[in-house]
Amino acid sequence: MRAPILLSLTACAAFGLALVLPHDAHADGAAPALLSAKARLGQLLFDDASLSDPPGQACASCHSAGAGFADPDRSTPTSKGVRLGLFGDRNAPSIAYMAFSPRFHFNPTEGHYVGGQFWDGRAATLEEQAKGPFLNPLEMAHSSGDQVVAKVQASAYAPLFREVFGADAFGDTHRAFDHVAEAIAEWQRTPVFSPFTSKYDAYLAGRARLTKQELRGLRLFEREDKGNCAACHPVARDDKGRGGLGTDFTYDNLGVPRNPANPFYQLPTAHNPVGPNHVDLGLGGRVRQAEHYGKFKVPTVRNVAVTAPYMHNGYFTSLRAVVDFYNTRDVRPRCAGDLVSEAEALRQGCWPRPEMVANVNADELGNLRLNPGEVDDIVAFMQTLTDGWQPEARRVAGRLP
Numbered sequence: 001m002r003a004p005i006l007l008s009l010t011a012c013a014a015f016g017l018a019l020v021l022p023h024d025a026h027a028d029g030a031a032p033a034l035l036s037a038k039a040r041l042g043q044l045l046f047d048d049a050s051l052s053d054p055p056g057q058a059c060a061s062c063h064s065a066g067a068g069f070a071d072p073d074r075s076t077p078t079s080k081g082v083r084l085g086l087f088g089d090r091n092a093p094s095i096a097y098m099a100f101s102p103r104f105h106f107n108p109t110e111g112h113y114v115g116g117q118f119w120d121g122r123a124a125t126l127e128e129q130a131k132g133p134f135l136n137p138l139e140m141a142h143s144s145g146d147q148v149v150a151k152v153q154a155s156a157y158a159p160l161f162r163e164v165f166g167a168d169a170f171g172d173t174h175r176a177f178d179h180v181a182e183a184i185a186e187w188q189r190t191p192v193f194s195p196f197t198s199k200y201d202a203y204l205a206g207r208a209r210l211t212k213q214e215l216r217g218l219r220l221f222e223r224e225d226k227g228n229c230a231a232c233h234p235v236a237r238d239d240k241g242r243g244g245l246g247t248d249f250t251y252d253n254l255g256v257p258r259n260p261a262n263p264f265y266q267l268p269t270a271h272n273p274v275g276p277n278h279v280d281l282g283l284g285g286r287v288r289q290a291e292h293y294g295k296f297k298v299p300t301v302r303n304v305a306v307t308a309p310y311m312h313n314g315y316f317t318s319l320r321a322v323v324d325f326y327n328t329r330d331v332r333p334r335c336a337g338d339l340v341s342e343a344e345a346l347r348q349g350c351w352p353r354p355e356m357v358a359n360v361n362a363d364e365l366g367n368l369r370l371n372p373g374e375v376d377d378i379v380a381f382m383q384t385l386t387d388g389w390q391p392e393a394r395r396v397a398g399r400l401p
């Protein structure tokens with residue numbers, strides 16, 4: 001029974017307090033143990049805003065506990081880099097539960113790619129992923145791993161780094177940078193990132209009741225002849241008795257339109273040589289296979305109520321619009337023009353052309369025949385997936401003076 005402990009953990013995480021956990025378990029459900037020194041080190045690295053060039057941006061800046069470990073800044077659909085005027089090309093996803101993403105691989109039986117990190121799976125593991133942002137000119141913008149290592153070596157937590165990786169941990173900067181990534185990955189594998197403390201989890205454990213609307217939404221979410229959402233976003237209890245992860249870590253092209261508000265389109269040619277003609281190839285760009293162009297990793301629907309905007313390019317700003325799109329993509333007329341915002345498309349009652357016309361999934365979505373009440377029900381269900389839920393009585397009793 002680790003649930004009571006975890007409940008209090010996420011409460012802290014939600015308030016953004018520094019956490020030193022008395023209990024820790026690997027996200028895969030291994031036996032609870034003390035939070036390792038490596039994970040504590042990872043937390044310090046993850047939160048350290050001096051580890052960008054110029055200083056000012058940490059991993060936590062774009063993956064904040066209070067925003068479901070996505071970017072709390074919703075003023076733009078993609079994240080601001082640490083250098084003024086620069087932006088990334090994709091929406092920062094929630095990194096909660098990503099410790100469960102299997103190593104990127106091709107499944108020959110199913111004939112599809114699975115797992116990995118990033119929207120296109122280009123990092124096979126969390127360790128590999130964690131080195132990317134430090135060196136990305138549109139994010140933390142260091143020119144080399146050595147620069148990062150030098151800052152860590154000069155930091156207040158350098159002794160902890162030596163404690164974890166040995167007295168000579170800074171001797172080989174290449175290895176030291178690998179260690180930085182290893183520690184950050186370890187931190188992301190703690191239950192802080194995968195707490196299973198939503199209202200839905202409490203419901204599965206028999207500790208909460210869903211409202212009638214939420215229950216209807218759950219059924220619609222799972223029914224193959226209705227929402228069919230669980231085909232890619234499984235939420236049913238798994239063999240460990242735990243609620244599903246809200247993603248099967250596969251890749252798909254939903255036909256999401258280009259987002260005219262994507263600031264990446266306006267970047268100087270040094271960063272974006274094709275300007276507003278930029279088309280995100282997703283998985284297909286990573287594996288260099290045209291049959292996978294436009295496919296993106298299925299994001300988890302856990303915590304999705306607090307991680308707007310949505311999709312790889314942040315096209316949608318509300319969950320209702322997302323479900324509306326799944327429901328009517330192939331029913332509404334095409335909007336005139338290519339770069340039509342979500343607001344404009346909803347106003348006109350049309351949907352723009354997909355960003356990548358090839359490979360759009362027309363089997364499982366596009367015309368779900370849901371009525372407006374059913375769309376609302378599915379949204380209501382997704383709102384039960386936010387971690388840190390507490391029963392009303394406890395919420396009131398626990399309120400600070």
Ligand code: HEC
Binds near residue numbers: 092117
């Ligand atoms: C400027 C904002 C920003 C910063 C800083 C940042 N990230 Fe991210 N993160 C993103 C974006 C955007 C993506 C998606 C990029 C892509 O798919 O190409 C992402 C993706 C990820 C993913 C993959 C999640 C998934 O669903 O596949 C992980 C894990 C992650 N980041 C961890 C980190 C870590 C660790 C750091 C610090 C070393 C960090 N991020 C710093 C914006 C940021």
Ligand code: HEC
Binds near residue numbers: 093301309322
């Ligand atoms: C065939 C697989 C598939 C099905 C079925 C599916 N989804 Fe998705 N879902 C995805 C993929 C892939 C993305 C990301 C697409 C992109 O960014 O271009 C996504 C994105 C989302 C997002 C945005 C999450 C975020 O963090 O940006 C939400 C919300 C969502 N889906 C909800 C639903 C709901 C509700 C249904 C059922 C009505 C559903 N999905 C059915 C594959 C699927």
